[in-house]
Amino acid sequence: MDAALIPEGAKRCSFPKFMLGIAIVGAVLLWGVYAMLLCWFKGLNQTNMNDYYGFALWIWADLAVIAVGGGAFFTGLLKYIFKIDELKNIINFAVIIGFICYSSALLILAIDIGQPLRGWFIFWHANVHSMLTEVAFCLSCYFAVLTIEFIPNILENRQLNKVPFFHHLAHNMHGTMAIFAATGAFLSFFHQGSLGGVAGVLYGRPFAVREGLLIWPWTFFLFTWSAAAFGPCFTLLVTRITEAVTGKKLVKDNVIHLLAKISGWMIFTYIIAKIIDTIYWANVTVPGLGYELSHFYTGNSLYGYWILVTEIIICGVIPGLLLINKSTRENPNLRLLAIILGVIGVCLNRWVMVLQVMAVPVMSFDTWALYIPSWQEVATTILPVAYGIILIAVTYRYLPVFPQELELNQSKAQES
Amino acid sequence: MIQDKKAHKFGMVIDLDKCTGCGSCTVSCMAENNIPFKEDESDKKDSLTWMRVYKLTNGKPFPETQTAYLPRPCQHCGGKGDHGHSPCVSVCPATATDYGYDTGIVSQIYTRCFGCRYCMAACPYHARYFNWWDPVWPEGMEKYLSPNVSPRMRGVVEKCSFCYHRYQLAREQAYFDETDEIPEDAYQTACTTACPAGAIIFGDLNNPSHKIHQIVKPDPHPDPLNHDVVGKSRNPKVFRLLERLGTNPKVYYMSEREWVRKLGDSYLEGEWDKVKNHHGAASHD
Amino acid sequence: MFPFIFEWVWDIGHMLFFGGFWYAIGILGAGMTYCIAKAAYDTVKESQDSRH
Amino acid sequence: MKVDRRSFLGLGLGAVAGIAISPVGAKLTDDSSIWTQNWPWTPVPPDGKITYGQSVCTLCPGTCGISVRKIGGRPVKIEGQDTYPVNNGGACLHGIAGLQYLYDPCRVKTPLKKNNGRFEPISWEEAITLVAGRLGKLRKNQNPEALACITDTNLGSVPGLFSHFMAAFGSPNHVFMQTLESWLTQTAQTLHGPGHTLGFDLENADFILSFGAGIIEGWGSPVACFKANSGRRQRGGKLYQIEPRLSSTAAGADKWIPIHPGTEADLAMAMCGILLQENLFDPEFAAGFRGGLNRFNAMVQQKYPVEQVAAITGISAADIKKTAIAFAKAKMPVAVPGKGRGDGAQSLKEFAAIHTLNCLTGNINKKGGTFVKPVPEYLAFPDPVQDAVARDGAAKEKLAGSAPELVTKIHQSDAPVVDTLFVYNANPCYTLNDPIQTSAAFEKIPFVVNFTAFMDETAMASDVILPISTFLERFEDVPSKAGFAGLVVGLARPVVDPVFDTRSPGDVLIHLAKTLGGTMGESFDWPDYKTCLKSLVPGIWNDLYKKGYAVVSQGPPAGRMETNFAFLAENPPTIQPQGDADLILVPIDNMRVASTAPASSPFAIKTVSDRVIKNTDMFVEINPKTANGLKDGGFVTLTTPAGSAKVRLNFNEGIMPGVIGMVKGLGHRFDNRYVAGKGVNVHELISPVIEPGSGLDAAFGVKASISKA
Amino acid sequence: MSEIENKTEHGSMDGAKESAAEDPKNDTGLGLGVIFFILAFLICFLSGWLLFPKLLYSKHEQPFNFDHALHVQETGDCESCHFLREDGTFSGIPKTESCLDCHTDEPMGETEDEAIFAAEYVAKQREVPWYVYAKQPDCVYFSHAAHIKAAGMDCVTCHGHIGESTSSRPYEENRLTGYSRDIWGNNIWGITKNPWDSMKMDDCAVCHEEETGHKGYCFQCHK
Structure with missing residues (x-):
């Protein structure tokens, strides 16, 4: 039925089967959209946020998708600036994942603010001293970059590519992509960092506050670093899932191994920095303000030392080591374990830096603020996931996302 | 010149020994500033009260228990080094809140705020409140609303303004009388005038003739141990909340009771005994 | 965002921040303009070539 | 193409x-x-010229002067009136929220008549005709005493007009709610003879021995007490607070002495014994002791030995002695009775024993002491014109001495003892102990006429509601009361035209009397209430009208005072809490909750702690030691002989083990979603116990048990 | 060259061939498309610039005509009617009561407008619901005293020559925002020739910066 749109030579499931899948995920999407509309029309009272807990579940999701979406800029940086050419085989997919993550992030931000119609004030009346301003500017600019990076891939659709102008446009954009990628890397560095800065500059919140360099607290650099480190993990994870769902090998192992290795070293170096940061914070920053470390991890039913150990050791040091070591990296199961742990680790880090910050009491007579999200929040947080699945399904079906797909599957067909 | 020649620094000192926790300040504030109310206000984390009264306890068992009340308006922080970079002001992405260098008051534009709530996250005092709901009054009750304070719409953050509209009115009077002086009693916040126990004193910390200046005796020099902290009180009974974070609030508290003063900040074990009698004090003058 | 807006101040912070911003916007804008123009040129050229 | x-x-x-x-x-x-x-649904308040109106708050017996800020003629804010001699600036939260009462969704907007259980609006003419018709029949049947009347107090011209109406009508059955003032009057009458009441010069006293009086929790005239308390700290005066719970007053006191609830009288008796034994009483003042001081002395030494009282009260004998001696040796000591706000259920024995301490020190009618002063008599009511029917009726025996006694009588008797009941400015179906029984008693009364501004529990149990204007919409003289040292009469004035179709209660009574005609009309020969008021206060009207208040007396009353020990010497029995459970439930007065009529405002409810009300659940305070494995915040069933309620526990180290504290003034059952339907009315768990000596309800608490719900 | 680019190169050849084959039909379609494009562009462009501003504002006539020039002639100045109160607040539009200080002749009705005033407002004891051209939104705090007394400004500086008008022009209100068109929108280009052409925050800021050296803090002009 839609055969004319499918990349030449590629095998895809039947159209009804495809539509059935889309419909199922679409239902989830609609549920999310309904919740989103509730939040827009009735206001944020639809959530369980409160004056103590002004940031909530979806802000965590926002930070997490941006972190894992960091694979796009980092892979782009490696491919176009550092000219690691093997990565061309995964760059399209990394860009699509990044596009999904960033468009979701912007959508979440649009839902999150109390006055969506005034959202543009953040640009118009910008306060350049606010980390959030930096986030908003760089985030939207970088989203533009991702769109630019995504366009050639769309134009490579069999039908679109027949239009000469589109064909030439795609070609020319490929040619200039290094400039866009460089700009994207520049923007990403700042917005990933400023997201870290968002928490780090809160000097009224001893749990979040960090010292730093010039106007940027250390979390600024840690966030950029961690996004670069764990972003590729997420790209690899989604690639693995896509391979599992489609039942095809889509990217050659050498590419996977290369990206995993780079990710591993990034994680490893990041986690050393994170450990130093944590030790300094726990032994110098916090006691200087009159708090003991135990203040932040005891006296409540959720946040214990476990979260610190899980984030840093289990989901930081372990995946780092697994990916650095050649034998474990090239073992598919251990590699999968490592990238899953890595993705959990970075998401957990974002959780800690947003939600635990809100939960910790600061005044001596305050109490822990724990928080259970409402269904509207859960639905709007799942919305991007459903949207991402649909977009991946559609792009995979109609666009030549994986350059090695034909080759890998032809040979497989020949072998069998 | 339209601007006042000398910068004010309006502040407040609250005598926690006089405070009875009666709630007059809270209600006076709500009535003065058109603060709405809902059917259920028992979720205190979702209840708009610019002036909130916290209950403190010394944590000891019966019959050694002691309690006190601590009213908490917006602290109108001067920020690190008292340069005006209050925790909330510096983070607002849309410049919807700023620091008035002429008054020391953290001011804001509700109609500019687009509700990102970053300022609420930044404020360790929970002094900022979000309008989760449309403000709705029972039919006819909106007739008592004051035109001097604009009712806020759903989706924006609000907080105590030190009754800035009263300052505006006092200034109008001064303009009319063609004088530069605003007498101490011409500008007082609604909570101050309401307090039946006389526990709240409001005035200009920069003006040595004002009562607050005489009680607080603010140290004009930075704390030698922490240069971010400016304006520490030289009165050993006076303290500020979370002083060590460097937020430099303009709301001071006063108590004879040591355990109350200790609750003003966090201290490591044994630290309090070293600092309790060491008050920014002796360092200068 | 623009110099005619209330909040704009000609200080180092604004110059760095918006300098970076307009620089990025400039590159993206110029890059895209180039690509589109070049694509249009190529298309026209190609169709002319094919006719000849 | x-x-x-x-x-x-x-x-x-x-x-x-x-x-x-x-x-x-x-x-x-x-x-x-x-x-x-600029969302059109967000109100934009209109601007205008700023003016101020002055009035007196009548929401509680505190009688504070208020200043109402108006913008374009619209009242926008109430604040304390700086020059008013009771509060001298400052106001309590209830007064400041006064405008919420003006526009309260529960305001009765027009006269109402109950028809088959539902209220229908009627015109004022219809309402007056209806009530007059009913009353006319009573008089025609020579049965005027079947009209009864409950008002909050007996002070001021409006309760006075009700008394005047009752007298002219021919009924002796005008009874009052239990206020601090009524207990103080009873006490003064018992110890010093009729026509007296007590005032306390807390402003100047240097040692306040409070037997649970919530000096900073609404006792007496709240703002005046707050100020006195602040001043005390500056003067270096001492406050010893004796009560089972660390109230705000106790927390701010120099010493908190926890005591077993209901044993305050025993403690006071023991302290009297110590003062007498140690010869620490004032010989000069003792010259005026009558009625058996020796008998009293012998009785207290025998019945209230310190060791025994120490066991009863839970206070060590040494502490009792030390406190008594410190009290007696102070220069200006004052012992203050009246637990909590001092209204509702108290005990005459307790009041009398505590006031005897004052008498023994001799710090009576002196600066910084207790004032035994005449009951305010600034109103010059003409004698009512009575016809034969009225004379006969008025001479009949009074059914009851107080509102709770009347309600209990009605409840207990099968025959209809009251045909028609007037209620003014009171909400007995909520504030009396066992309000369910009160409502049942109201059901038995064929015709209840309620003069009220709000559709409260009692209004709902009434047959005709005559909506009255609030204190912001009408004139009324407001005498200071409730232990205030001097006598200041204020004038409540309309700062705004009536918002709804309401009238001044005085005008309604005059109208009603004129409709009845005959001697009733003659007795109410005033064109309107304002004229009436002016004629009742000839001496002070000018002050009232110009300044807004008149200071009738200030400083200590003159003259020697005799003290009669006859009542206490008999050692009247102490009322014991009913029931036989292990724990004892006591009501707590919380400044932020209004406990009588009218109910709290939405603003006041908003300030109530989430450890008192959460959603609609009521918390009770309990010492963790008493909890017996139950959890903080957990739900329990609280059971007393009068009933049971599902409540949540609030662990409080500041309450004596064995005691359960429940805040008074919640659990309203009328239709106001901002105020009512939240928590439990503690009165529903306590049955009234009429104290023989006073005729007032003395059930201060009740035995209770808790079990996991 | 990468595999992708190889492939796209290849693909483009197909495309070029196909489009060439459809040439004749394409041309007419494209021609019509261009015409439609130009047509739609012109309609939308012109309605955006000319029709839209008209649609955006609703016009209201004042309750009756008010002759400022005549009143100024009679009273001599603006302050007789628009004065500062004793407390420094600004009285704004006079209340009916103030009008009756001068309009004492009985019966009123020398002019048609006075007759309306007498019959509709004086007799019924109502205030005239004037539309205020210079009405600022509720969030704005404006001190006339600061500008008149402290800065010594006159009325004309901001309000223009309204005192010379003999008739009340219709009040125009933005349907969406409820703003008076005088606050912002008299010129869709945003060009202001006179101070009274626009009274948005930026307009205030220009003068404030010149006169006081600072644009001001939020609460200086907001409430």
Whole structure:
């Protein structure tokens, strides 16, 4: 039925089967959209946020998708600036994942603010001293970059590519992509960092506050670093899932191994920095303000030392080591374990830096603020996931996302 | 010149020994500033009260228990080094809140705020409140609303303004009388005038003739141990909340009771005994 | 965002921040303009070539 | 030429491009954001000229002067009146929230008549005719005493007009709610003879021995007490607070002495014994002791030995002695009775024993002491004109001495003892102990006429509601009361025209009397209430009208005072809490909750702690030691002989083990979603116990048990 | 060259061939498309600039005509009617009561407008619901005293020559925002020739910066 749109030579499931899948995920999407509309029309009272807990579940999701979406800029940086050419085989997919993550992030931000119609004030009346301003500017600019990076891939659709102008446009954009990628890397560095800065500059919140360099607290650099480190993990994870769902090998192992290795070293170096940061914070920053470390991890039913150990050791040091070591990296199961742990680790880090910050009491007579999200929040947080699945399904079906797909599957067909 | 020649620094000192926790300040504030109310206000984390009264306890068992009340308006922080970079002001992405260098008051534009709530996250005092709901009054009750304070719409953050509209009115009077002086009693916040126990004193910390200046005796020099902290009180009974974070609030508290003063900040074990009698004090003058 | 807006101040912070911003916007804008123009040129050229 | 896809594409692109380079996009983006700044459903208060109106708050017996800020004639804010001699600036939260009462959704907006259990609006003419018809029949049947009347107090011209009405009508059955003032009057009458009441010069006293009086929790005239308390700290005066719970007063006191609830009288008796034994009483003042001081002394030494009282009260004998001696040796000591706000259920024995301490020190009618002063008599009511029916009726025996006694009588008797009941400014179906029984008693009364501004529990149990104006809409003289040292009469004045179709209660009574005609009309020969008031206060009207208040007496009353020990020497029995459970439930007075009529405002309810009310659940305070494995915040069933309620526990180290504290003034059952339906009315768990000596309800608490719900 | 690019190169050849084959039909379609494009562009462009501003504002006539020039002539100045109160607040539009200080002749009705005033407002004891051209939104705090007394400004500086008008022009209100068109929108280009052409925050800021050296803090002009 839609055969004319499918990349030449590629095998895809039947159209009804495809539509059935889309419909199922679409239902989830609609549920999310309904919740989103509730939040827009009735206001944020639809959530369980409160004056103590002004940031909530979806802000965590926002930070997490941006972190894992960091694979796009980092892979782009490696491919176009550092000219690691093997990565061309995964760059399209990394860009699509990044596009999904960033468009979701912007959508979440649009839902999150109390006055969506005034959202543009953040640009118009910008306060350049606010980390959030930096986030908003760089985030939207970088989203533009991702769109630019995504366009050639769309134009490579069999039908679109027949239009000469589109064909030439795609070609020319490929040619200039290094400039866009460089700009994207520049923007990403700042917005990933400023997201870290968002928490780090809160000097009224001893749990979040960090010292730093010039106007940027250390979390600024840690966030950029961690996004670069764990972003590729997420790209690899989604690639693995896509391979599992489609039942095809889509990217050659050498590419996977290369990206995993780079990710591993990034994680490893990041986690050393994170450990130093944590030790300094726990032994110098916090006691200087009159708090003991135990203040932040005891006296409540959720946040214990476990979260610190899980984030840093289990989901930081372990995946780092697994990916650095050649034998474990090239073992598919251990590699999968490592990238899953890595993705959990970075998401957990974002959780800690947003939600635990809100939960910790600061005044001596305050109490822990724990928080259970409402269904509207859960639905709007799942919305991007459903949207991402649909977009991946559609792009995979109609666009030549994986350059090695034909080759890998032809040979497989020949072998069998 | 339209601007006042000398910068004010309006502040407040609250005598926690006089405070009875009666709630007059809270209600006076709500009535003065058109603060709405809902059917259920028992979720205190979702209840708009610019002036909130916290209950403190010394944590000891019966019959050694002691309690006190601590009213908490917006602290109108001067920020690190008292340069005006209050925790909330510096983070607002849309410049919807700023620091008035002429008054020391953290001011804001509700109609500019687009509700990102970053300022609420930044404020360790929970002094900022979000309008989760449309403000709705029972039919006819909106007739008592004051035109001097604009009712806020759903989706924006609000907080105590030190009754800035009263300052505006006092200034109008001064303009009319063609004088530069605003007498101490011409500008007082609604909570101050309401307090039946006389526990709240409001005035200009920069003006040595004002009562607050005489009680607080603010140290004009930075704390030698922490240069971010400016304006520490030289009165050993006076303290500020979370002083060590460097937020430099303009709301001071006063108590004879040591355990109350200790609750003003966090201290490591044994630290309090070293600092309790060491008050920014002796360092200068 | 623009110099005619209330909040704009000609200080180092604004110059760095918006300098970076307009620089990025400039590159993206110029890059895209180039690509589109070049694509249009190529298309026209190609169709002319094919006719000849 | 064929219109195809590309034509439409051209059309669309053209439209988009055309709009894009027109101002539409930018303008709409801007305008839509401005729209969010001016949402039509967010009110915009109109501006105008700022003026101030002065009045007196009548929400509680505190009688504070208030200043009402108006903008364009619209009242927008109530504040304390700086020059008013009771509060001298400052106001309590209830007064400041006064405008919420003006526009309360529960205001009765027009006269109402109950028809088959539902209220229908009627006109004022219909309402007056209806009530007059009923009353006319009573008089025609020579049965005027079947009209009874409950008012909050007996002070002031409006309760006075009700008394006047009752007298002219021919009924002796005008009874009052239990206020601090009524207990103080009873006490003064018992110890010093009729026509007296007590005032406390807390402003100057240097040692306040409070037997649970919530000096900073609404006792007496709250703002005056707050000020006195603040002043005390500056003067270096001492406050010893004796009560089972660390109230705010106790927390701010120099010493908190926890005591077993209900044993305050025993403690006071023991302290009297110590003072007498140690010869620490004032010999000069003792010259005026009558009625058996020796008998009293012998009785207390025998019945209230310190060791025994120490066991009863839970206070060590040493502490009792030390406190008594410190009290007696102070220069200006004052012992203050009246637990909590001092209203509701108290005990005459307790009041008398505590006041005897004052008498023994001799710090009576001196600066910084207790004032035994005449009951305010500034009103010059003419004698009512009575016909034969009225004379006969008025001479009949009074059914009851107080509102709770009347209600208990009605409840207990099968025959209808009261045919018609007037209720003014009181909510007995909520504030009396066992309000369910009170409502049942009201059901038995064929015709209840309620003069009220609000549709409260009692209004709902009434047959005709005559909506009255609030203190912001009408004139009324407001005498200071409730232990206030001097006598200041204030004038409540209309600061705004009545918001609804309401009238001044005085006007309604005059209208009603005139409709009844005959001697009733003659007794109420005033054109309106304002004229009536002016004629009742000839001496002070000018002050009232010009200044807004008149200071009738200030400083200590003159003259020697005799003290009669006859009542206490008999050692009247102490009322014991009913029931036989292990724990004892006591009501707590919380400043932020109004416990009588009218109910709290939405603002006041908003300030109530989430450890008192959460959602609609009521918390009770309990010492963790008493909890017996139950959890903080957990639900329990609280059971007393009067009933049971599902409540949540609030662990409080500041309450004596074995005691359960429940805040008074919640659990309203009328239709106001901001105020009512929250928590439990503690009175529903306590049954009234009429104290033989006073005729008042003395059930201060009740035995209770808790079990996991 | 990468595999992708190879492939796209290849693909483009197909495309070029196909489009060439459809040439004749394409041309008419494209021609019509261009015409439609131009047509739609012009309509939308012109309505955006000309029609849209008209649609955006609703016009209201004042309750009756008010002759400022005549009143100024009679009273001599603006302050007789628009004065500062003793407390420094600004009285704004006079209340009916103030009008009756001068309009004492009985019966009133020398002019048609006075007759309306007498019959509709004086007799019924109502205030005239004037539309205020210079009405600022509720969030704005404006001190006339600061500008008149402290800065010594006159009325004309901001309000223009309204005192010379003999008739009340219709009040125009933005349907979406409720703003008076005088606050912002008299010129869709945003060009202002006179101070009274626009009274948005930026307009205030220009003068404030010149006169006081600072644009001001939020609460200086907001409430």
